[in-house]
Amino acid sequence: MARESLTGSRIRERRSMAGLKQADLARQIGISASYLNLIEHNRRRIGGKLLVNIAQALGVEPSMLTEGAEATLIATLREAAADAEITAEETDRADEFAGRFPAWAEVLAGAHRRIASLERTVQILSDRLTHDPHLAASVHELLSTAAAIRSTASILAEPGELEREWRDRFHRNLNEDSLRLAESCKALVDYLDESGVAEERRGVPQEELEAFVAASAYHYPALEVAGAPVEALVQDSRELTTGAARQIATDMLTRYAADARRMPLDRMREALDRVGFAPLALAEVFATDLASVLRRLAAMPGDVLPDPAGLVICDGAGSLLFRKPVDGFAVPRFGATCPLWPLFSALARPAAPLKRLLTQEGRGAAVFDAFAISQPVGQREFNRDPLYQATMLVRRVPGGRAETAPDPVGSTCRVCPRSGCPARREPSILSEGF
DSSP: OOGGGGHHHHHHHHHHHHTOOHHHHHHHHTSOHHHHHHHHTTOSOOOHHHHHHHHHHHTSOHHHHHTOSOHHHHHHHHHHHHHTTOOHHHHTTHHHHHHHOHHHHHHHHHHHHHHHHHHHHHHHHHHHHHHOHHHHHHHHHHHHHHHHHHHHHHHHTSSSOOOHHHHHHHHHHHHHHHHHHHHHHHHHHHHHOTTSSGGGOOOSHHHHHHHHHHHTTTOOGGGGSTTOOHHHHHHTOSSOOSHHHHHHHHHHHHHHHHHHHHSOHHHHHHHHHHHOSOHHHHHHHHTOOHHHHHHHHHTOOTTTOSSOEEEEEEETTOOEEEEEOBTTBOOOSSSOOOTTSHHHHHHHSTTOOEEEEEEETTSOSOOEEEEEEEEEESOOOTTSOOEEEEEEEEEEOGGGOOSSOOEEEOSOGGGOOOSSOTTOOSOOTTTTOO
16 A cells, blocks of 8 residues: 555544544544544545644644655565565555554564664674684683693592692692683683774784775775776775785785776766666676676775675685675675575586575565676686686665565575575574574
8 A cells, every 4th residue: 555545544543642532533623523534544535734734633743644654664664574474465564554553663663673683693793703713712722721720620639638749739730720711711801892992803814804895885996097006005004904914905906906997987887877787788898707897896886886786705615705795685704604605606607607586584575686607717727727716796686576586595504594404504593583
């Protein structure tokens, strides 16, 4: 039902909230109770002076009756309905529900947003617990120290007397190990405490690279000019603190600059206006490979490509080399991603362009177009197997709905709630409805 046709439902809801009887409101605005009944059941259109009079009698602005709930609220309700696999017929009545029961609609939308936020938190914590090198070393230190204390304590607890020299030595060991355990616990708590300078701790070069590209919104205006120096951007960056991170960033920016030379920003804007978001057509326009086009599209600023696109690049072993997340499609920080992504299907079909419709389990009702290609990298030599990299671009389908059913995928098995998946590697921590 169209939003503008629900004015009557909103009038009925507001009247009930005000504690007015239908006859009392009709008397105040100078119409019959039967006519007001038709209006409240959306059988008569309303506007002009009558609408103003009703709004005054109910103590609200006329726009509250005609516009109802905000578009974002309606969209959130539809996402929640689709996530719960409610029928399309019921999903289309989200506007009517929001108009008649605005407070309950806000509660439901807030709960849906909270669930999505918790899912993101679980995924971030899972990535951190699984792959954070500092955390892994800290936990190993705690376990080793606890084992040493237990071993010493078990010796002291044995029956019989120990020589004084050995007993003093064991006591010293207990004291030293206890101090080490306390210091390790304090260091771990400080590391996990996000209130300090945690945003400055990257841990590994890949994290420094992600902070570097995120700080520039994945777009570098300085490199859009031919001949711009890459080294200056790397050296001036506060996010890149290690030599390894600077080397990775230099390689990434060098490739960015080469893509910008082949596909200048002005020409990309013109080509997108002419052929639309069509990666293969753009590859023909610029006479270049598809992987370069996918990388270039992911680097487009908002004034060229309003809907942001995500990008994932992996090597032949499936390890992620680069990630640009996009809202609604989660990408783990390091390896162990969903094997159902077209990114990995492309590795099995080198040089064959793939396109799939995807939706992530547990991430709402967002549907994405995914474009993937696997291409050889580096110099090719006789009697040596080529090295491949796969590139995948993901972009939300305009309007959020597709003509065909999308393929359900996850982000990583550990936080994917999908049951009966043939590609699952490990049980999900969400399997019990966390």
